[in-house]
Amino acid sequence: MSGEGPRFVCVDGDVLPADARQLSVTDRGFQLGDGIFETLRAKGGRCTELPEHVARLRRSAAGMAIELPDDVDVRVADGIARLLAAEGYDGPDGDASIRITVSRGAWAARGLLPPRDVHLAPTIVIQAWRVEPPPAGHLEHGISLVASAVRRDPQNPIATLKTTSRADYVYARLEARRAGADDALFLTITGHLSEATTANVFLVRAGADGALELATPALDCAILPGTTRSWLLRWGESVGLRPVEGWLTPDELAAAHEAFLSSSVAGILPVTRFNGHPVGDGMPGPWTRRARADREAVFGKG
Numbered sequence: 001m002s003g004e005g006p007r008f009v010c011v012d013g014d015v016l017p018a019d020a021r022q023l024s025v026t027d028r029g030f031q032l033g034d035g036i037f038e039t040l041r042a043k044g045g046r047c048t049e050l051p052e053h054v055a056r057l058r059r060s061a062a063g064m065a066i067e068l069p070d071d072v073d074v075r076v077a078d079g080i081a082r083l084l085a086a087e088g089y090d091g092p093d094g095d096a097s098i099r100i101t102v103s104r105g106a107w108a109a110r111g112l113l114p115p116r117d118v119h120l121a122p123t124i125v126i127q128a129w130r131v132e133p134p135p136a137g138h139l140e141h142g143i144s145l146v147a148s149a150v151r152r153d154p155q156n157p158i159a160t161l162k163t164t165s166r167a168d169y170v171y172a173r174l175e176a177r178r179a180g181a182d183d184a185l186f187l188t189i190t191g192h193l194s195e196a197t198t199a200n201v202f203l204v205r206a207g208a209d210g211a212l213e214l215a216t217p218a219l220d221c222a223i224l225p226g227t228t229r230s231w232l233l234r235w236g237e238s239v240g241l242r243p244v245e246g247w248l249t250p251d252e253l254a255a256a257h258e259a260f261l262s263s264s265v266a267g268i269l270p271v272t273r274f275n276g277h278p279v280g281d282g283m284p285g286p287w288t289r290r291a292r293a294d295r296e297a298v299f300g301k302g
Helices: 028-032 050-064 072-087 136-140 167-179 227-239 250-255 286-301
Strands: 008-011 014-017 035-043 095-103 123-130 143-152 183-188 193-196 200-206 212-217 242-246 258-263 267-274
Touching: 008 072, 014 072, 028 095, 035 050, 035 286, 050 072, 050 095, 050 227, 072 095, 072 123, 136 267, 143 167, 143 193, 167 183, 193 200, 193 212, 193 250, 200 227, 200 250, 212 227, 227 242, 227 258, 227 267, 227 286, 250 267, 258 286, 267 286
Parallel strands: 143 183, 143 267, 212 242
Antiparallel strands: 008 014, 008 123, 035 095, 095 123, 183 193, 200 212, 200 258, 258 267
């Protein structure tokens, strides 16, 4: 991403200057991280998988008992379109990362519990940033991961909701920075692979019968059900890789032929080192390169 920030932001349907004061200090999103969000990509003015992201936004809202307006899909689509136009990302060369943030809304009283008998109007914010190509080294040589000290509990109902409470993720990224790595990988409390800080993880490996597999942690490994993850599982089957969702170990990652991360904006990024040791031959593999190329073609279709 570029260091240049957005010029505008859409707040509750109004496109406003990004450097103006936008939120009440009493907003529970600011005070408590009491909110949810989605991130997706818009290329050429067209959003990729917007219905899937809105559906996941609704699921996160239901899990947190945040009341979304019935027409949130229309409001979000309209807000994105207006924001892309304001930022100049709606043309054929536009390529933007979109973040939709929804907080429970403003409430002046103290305490964790939202009011029981008072309807809080959620705050809906949409932002857009220009998508920059990943560093050439990330595609040519891959990225490195380290295991985070933060453990994920598969029984935690919050683990599969995309909430704005990101302290664990910030902490893990700081761990990666201190270790000289590009990202951190969460493990479950039983030591199985979960997910990276902003992406799902995939392995290309040989199965017990010798068939090539595209393996990824199962949904009950305290992961977010990524939209790109779902696409990749369908893609793997279509190109001759057997999709496998299961409880994977760090040793299986270390022994894989290839590994990569997947996310809505960055797409597919090769993983070539884990905890200081090479994955496969230590270079991005052919399946990873193919997955990235095919996924980027999807972005091109909008």
